[in-house]
Amino acid sequence: MLSVAIERSAEDLDLLFGALADSTRRAIVERLGAGEATVTELAAPFPISLPAISRHLKVLEHAKLITRSQHGRWRGARLSPTSLAPAATWLAQQEQLWTERLDRLDDHLAQRTAAEPKRGRP
Amino acid sequence: MLSVAIERSAEDLDLLFGALADSTRRAIVERLGAGEATVTELAAPFPISLPAISRHLKVLEHAKLITRSQHGRWRGARLSPTSLAPAATWLAQQEQLWTERLDRLDDHLAQRTAAEPKRGRP
DNA sequence: GCAACACTTAACATGATGGTTAACTGTAGC
DNA sequence: GCTACAGTTAACCATCATGTTAAGTGTTGC
Incomplete structure (x- = not known):
């Protein structure tokens, strides 16, 4: 609308x-x-x-x-009842974004270590 | 602790x-x-x-x-992953508090109008 | 060692913020 | 109408925030 x-x-x-x-x-x-x-x-x-x-x-x-x-x-x-919503929404979005990213990172690392288990860290 | x-x-x-x-x-x-x-x-x-x-x-x-x-x-x-939490928590608490209050108000009004349907407003 | 790079710190200008007291506006009630 | 009350506006002050430019710090790479 x-x-x-x-x-x-x-x-x-x-x-x-x-x-x-x-x-x-x-x-x-x-x-x-x-x-x-x-x-x-x-x-x-x-x-x-x-x-x-x-x-x-x-x-x-x-x-x-x-x-x-x-x-x-x-x-x-x-x-005014819904006035906090924009702030709460912004915060929720950020939290969601970076937990998503951390999850992806975890997945990535898990995959990497699973695929190349002998890889050492210099 | x-x-x-x-x-x-x-x-x-x-x-x-x-x-x-x-x-x-x-x-x-x-x-x-x-x-x-x-x-x-x-x-x-x-x-x-x-x-x-x-x-x-x-x-x-x-x-x-x-x-x-x-x-x-x-x-x-x-x-730093959880750093937004205090802000988010405060906002969530506020939103919860006042929606609770609005609910109670609604209930109260509903009860009132149900109990005293003929009451007029001056 | 020394030049270049990636910042940070210092010094400064300027405007916003948060407080004050004093004066003003508007409503209540006699 | 006048006084008291509830609050706002005005004028001012100190401090903080945000930007600037110039100089300083520490690391890299030849």
């Missing part, structure tokens, strides 16, 4: 991994796993100022990891 | 995700999926200088994503 459906751009991954490369932001994501929360709730566990939290949220939002809402004077943050 | 075996510290993840938050470094990792390579080989596809590549490799090494070797005057880089 969409011609650019698989277009997982390098920039998206930059933003995603970049957003996750900070323990405060990861903790916020973990916290949001328990459900929507307000900024003050999210800020509570951390020893940093509200503006700092506010910017972390902006980074997460920019990476499309969270969406924001407004209830009265409270502003909520919640996870 | 090791008392700190499961101690996947926040710093490790900082380094891991940080290392992956750059498209050049991700490309290098992808490239290394095909096997060990020298610095010049790794540098070839990129329009940046060798020192820049050298430092990217140092970042990857520091994040324990690659190991380095020396063959004569060539210096090789190769992937």
